[in-house]
Amino acid sequence: MRFCLKSFTVVSLVFSFVFFSSCDNKQEELEEIGVEENVEVVGVEYYGEKIYVEKVDGNYVMEGDILIDLDQNAKSSGKMGVLWPNGIIYYNIASDVSNSKRQIIFEAMNHWKDNTVIKFQQRTSQNAYVNFVDKGGCKSFIGRRGRMQELNVGGCFNKELLIHELGHAVGLYHEHNKYDRDKYIRILWDNIDDNFLSEAQYKKNTTAPGRDFTIGVDFESVMIYRAGVTDHSIDITKPVMEKLDGTDWSYPPGTLSANDIRGVNLMYANSIPLASDISGNWAQYEINLLMSKGLVSGFPDGTFKPNDLLTRAQFATLIASIIKPEPIRDDINFPDVPDTDYWATDAISIAVRGGYISGFPDGTFRLDEKVSRVQIWVSLASGLRLGGGINSDLDFFSDREDIPDWAIDNGKVADAYKNKLISVYNPNNSITNKLRPNDNATRADALVTFHQALVFLKKVDDTANRYLALP
Numbered sequence: 001m002r003f004c005l006k007s008f009t010v011v012s013l014v015f016s017f018v019f020f021s022s023c024d025n026k027q028e029e030l031e032e033i034g035v036e037e038n039v040e041v042v043g044v045e046y047y048g049e050k051i052y053v054e055k056v057d058g059n060y061v062m063e064g065d066i067l068i069d070l071d072q073n074a075k076s077s078g079k080m081g082v083l084w085p086n087g088i089i090y091y092n093i094a095s096d097v098s099n100s101k102r103q104i105i106f107e108a109m110n111h112w113k114d115n116t117v118i119k120f121q122q123r124t125s126q127n128a129y130v131n132f133v134d135k136g137g138c139k140s141f142i143g144r145r146g147r148m149q150e151l152n153v154g155g156c157f158n159k160e161l162l163i164h165e166l167g168h169a170v171g172l173y174h175e176h177n178k179y180d181r182d183k184y185i186r187i188l189w190d191n192i193d194d195n196f197l198s199e200a201q202y203k204k205n206t207t208a209p210g211r212d213f214t215i216g217v218d219f220e221s222v223m224i225y226r227a228g229v230t231d232h233s234i235d236i237t238k239p240v241m242e243k244l245d246g247t248d249w250s251y252p253p254g255t256l257s258a259n260d261i262r263g264v265n266l267m268y269a270n271s272i273p274l275a276s277d278i279s280g281n282w283a284q285y286e287i288n289l290l291m292s293k294g295l296v297s298g299f300p301d302g303t304f305k306p307n308d309l310l311t312r313a314q315f316a317t318l319i320a321s322i323i324k325p326e327p328i329r330d331d332i333n334f335p336d337v338p339d340t341d342y343w344a345t346d347a348i349s350i351a352v353r354g355g356y357i358s359g360f361p362d363g364t365f366r367l368d369e370k371v372s373r374v375q376i377w378v379s380l381a382s383g384l385r386l387g388g389g390i391n392s393d394l395d396f397f398s399d400r401e402d403i404p405d406w407a408i409d410n411g412k413v414a415d416a417y418k419n420k421l422i423s424v425y426n427p428n429n430s431i432t433n434k435l436r437p438n439d440n441a442t443r444a445d446a447l448v449t450f451h452q453a454l455v456f457l458k459k460v461d462d463t464a465n466r467y468l469a470l471p
């Protein structure tokens with residue numbers, strides 16, 4: 001939390017950007033920074049994007065108290081990929097940690113244990129564990145690092161700060177740095193000290209992957225900083241953040257909020273991968289959740305093959321098994337779908353009668369043709385009878401022109417976007433503003449959209465993949 005910066009004596013910071021213009025690309029590059037003692041600012045790769053962080057004692061620190069691990073990041077694994085199996089966090093407390101500090105460490109662990117599925121066990125021989133050390137600041141890694149990970153308690157003055165740091169170790173980022181926080185709060189940049197260490201506390205996460213287990217910004221969360229005047233304010237009258245309506249939020253109580261508890265429990269309920277090839281996959285949560293509910297199954301060899309493409313016949317079977325639509329109209333007889341003895345015939349009939357699939361204008365179904373992303377959006381938007389979309393909202397996407405005319409004319413892509421059915425994950429693990437409507441859909445693509453359909457139907461909790469295109 002914000003207090004941890006007090007352990008550094010920062011005398012002067014000289015921070016300047018050099019702007020390069022080449023063709024239509026504009027780059028920012030950190031040129032120079034002057035600091036006292038051992039605080040150094042460096043650019044690092046974090047989930048595919050260059051960000052600037054403090055380098056302290058050989059560690060990289062983001063947003064003041066989050067230790068980041070470049071090896072871990074290189075694996076492109078989101079929060080779902082760095083959870084503690086069965087919610088058990090192994091720990092060790094270094095011998096130089098004082099008895100009073102030990103006491104609040106145990107109180108903080110008990111708060112987590114008493115309120116969530118998270119448990120703590122003294123490490124015996126485990127390789128991956130949290131090592132509480134009496135180092136400066138109050139800092140933690142995000143989630144399970146996979147080997148020893150220090151949690152600096154030197155600057156953790158009370159139980160509430162440790163509850164927050166344990167939140168990072170459990171796998172949580174800050175609420176006020178969330179990628180969509182601008183829909184809820186405003187950062188008052190003019191009121192914040194003009195130096196890197198203060199400004200870094202309020203940067204928006206643009207790349208950190210993971211999942212929203214609670215929608216919006218939770219103002220009661222133990223993972224949010226206070227809104228008003230802080231030691232990052234330029235003077236003692238200036239608040240640093242406010243809600244969009246200009247109001248403050250009260251100082252967080254420092255204990256887990258109802259949504260913290262609900263979110264962490266949801267996050268850990270699906271933390272053990274049910275297929276051998278989905279750990280760390282961008283759609284791990286959706287695949288796991290739908291498998292755990294028996295709505296989809298993997299392959300006999302224990303895999304799910306999230307990157308495989310889907311045929312239209314396979315897509316129809318997913319509609320039948322996941323949505324289970326009630327019939328609202330008559331069946332259609334497709335000349336290219338066998339009447340009997342074909343594995344997908346019944347499922348196609350269910351999808352057709354449910355209003356999800358109609359076939360092509362020439363009357364065919366095309367069983368073995370690959371289903372495209374836009375076909376999935378239009379199918380589910382039609383079957384769910386979604387509305388409210390506006391075609392001009394799609395102008396946000398750089399490849400909007402690639403959407404087929406028929407899917408613009410019927411408004412279904414806009415309806416799918418408005419109702420949060422569309423994801424923009426792309427294979428190099430970055431978020432783009434490209435819809436790629438005509439790309440063939442992977443099984444992961446399809447399951448994320450099906451999950452969102454179940455959210456719409458209120459059959460699963462409203463949690464959001466980091467790669468959803470949110471209107």
Ligand SMILES: [Zn+2]
Nearest residue numbers: 001065066164
């Ligand atoms: Zn923090």
